[in-house]
Amino acid sequence: MNKTLSFPLITVITLLALVSVSLYPALASAAESSLVGKVVALDSGHGESESSFGTSGVCVTDTATTVVKEVEVNNAVRQVLADMITQAGGEAFLVPQLESRNARVDSAETANSNVLISVHHNGSTNTSADYTQFFVTQKNDKELANAIYSFMLSAVGGTGKGIKSDGYGMTVYGSLPGVLTESYFITNTDRACEFVAYLEDPTNTSSIVHKEAQALFAGLESYFATQTSGGSGGGRGRNR
Numbered sequence: 618m619n620k621t622l623s624f625p626l627i628t629v630i631t632l633l634a635l636v637s638v639s640l641y642p643a644l645a646s647a648a649e650s651s652l653v654g655k656v657v658a659l660d661s662g663h664g665e666s667e668s669s670f671g672t673s674g675v676c677v678t679d680t681a682t683t684v685v686k687e688v689e690v691n692n693a694v695r696q697v698l699a700d701m702i703t704q705a706g707g708e709a710f711l712v713p714q715l716e717s718r719n720a721r722v723d724s725a726e727t728a729n730s731n732v733l734i735s736v737h738h739n740g741s742t743n744t745s746a747d748y749t750q751f752f753v754t755q756k757n758d759k760e761l762a763n764a765i766y767s768f769m770l771s772a773v774g775g776t777g778k779g780i781k782s783d784g785y786g787m788t789v790y791g792s793l794p795g796v797l798t799e800s801y802f803i804t805n806t807d808r809a810c811e812f813v814a815y816l817e818d819p820t821n822t823s824s825i826v827h828k829e830a831q832a833l834f835a836g837l838e839s840y841f842a843t844q845t846s847g848g849s850g851g852g853r854g855r856n857r
Contacts, residue, residue, distance in 0.1 A: 672740025
């Protein structure tokens with residue numbers, strides 16, 4: 618008989634703590650990475666209360682039915698990415714889950730962040746729906762999003778719906794180049810089950826969480842390498 622499981626946030630956080638930075642020996646050394654000395658603000662979309670955890674998906678197997686909350690997936694990807702950034706010689710600023718998006722951006726700017734990534738996952742009543750889409754507001758946002766987008770499509774597979782400019786989410790506020798990522802639909806049954814598989818073995822670097830975090834990391838390295846070699850923008854400063 619199937620039983621329903623729901624992983625509380627404290628369980629997810631405990632599992633994440635077990636994943637050592639040593640899992641990423643293939644990452645570039647600090648001396649080689651364009652992330653050295655950079656501060657990357659990482660926002661985990663939504664909050665921890667039952668009314669603000671975002672969308673949710675369901676994984677059904679022969680033995681269990683598991684509810685997967687979007688905020689759990691957001692938190693997991695953010696933590697794995699933060700470990701990668703730190704090992705590469707950068708600094709990951711974990712944006713506190715404050716009540717307003719404006720306040721979250723303010724905290725990232727106060728931390729002298731160079732860029733901001735707001736990690737989200739999409740949802741639909743159609744459990745087979747699944748595609749990748751990023752959201753930006755201004756010119757410097759799109760430069761960052763462009764650097765990451767192709768890596769994400771390659772990492773998670775599926776359909777790409779591109780980078781949309783519509784003044785959505787945290788990219789509306791403040792002065793940081795930023796991007797809101799919707800890498801896939803957590804309401805997609807297969808995606809929900811991929812996340813459950815990650816929870817069962819968070820050390821598996823082939824998991825969907827690690828693939829997404831690696832794509833974000835690769836995009837960040839590409840972005841900062843471009844800035845270092847003379848590209849426009851480069852971090853702090855008003856979008857325009």
